């Protein structure tokens with residue numbers, strides 16, 4: 001295997017371990033029991049073993065509910081916001097944004113079974129009228145109406161997504177990433193909550209030189 005391919009494999013393994021340290025292990029795509037569920041009563045039973053064959057860039061690993069609350073507080077979400085979660089898993093971020101802040105929420109998720117689960121969770125939480133889940137690849141998604149974007153993806157996926165964020169989002173839009181940064185794009189704020197690192201950026205008026213929007 002050429003050295004660059006070896007480095008890529010090693011990086012993916014390392015990030016997978018880092019991302020899933022609090023969890024049972026990323027190979028199984030399981031969740032730790034979350035004892036701090038919101039009033040949303042989000043249902044997150046184990047993902048069926050008959051998982052779809054759709055390829056995802058990142059495994060399904062949930063953000064603990066207390067960290068979800070911190071993400072939304074960090075972005076100062078209000079009822080005026082449209083919150084997009086890129087890779088929305090069981091839907092907990094858009095659902096909590098709608099439930100706790102009265103925001104509109106949209107989840108983009110490639111795995112159909114997770115989209116279905118997120119829709120069921122929205123129904124249970126009574127916010128189906130305020131949230132929407134689209135079965136779509138984030139790299140083909142239009143999220144230009146977002147005023148807040150959240151993500152819990154791998155570092156290289158964040159970097160791949162970065163030009164799209166600058167192309168699509170209006171200046172002033174807040175972007176929050178769980179665990180992974182955006183390389184040269186220096187965050188406005190970095191906080192640590194419950195062992196998780198959260199990064200907040202604001203889309204600037206002028207696109208920085210390091211962003212390749214070609």
Ligand SMILES: C[S@@+](CC[C@H](N)C(=O)[O-])C[C@H]1O[C@@H](n2cnc3c(N)ncnc32)[C@H](O)[C@@H]1O
Pocket residue numbers: 055056057058059060061062063085086087088089090091092093108109110111114136137138139151152153178
């Ligand atoms: C680490 S999980 C985060 C789930 C949720 N955002 C949370 O914080 O609890 C990443 C999610 O992104 C989804 N995903 C991975 N690649 C994707 C892609 N290219 N397009 C859409 N969703 C994707 C995975 O299926 C998974 O549900």
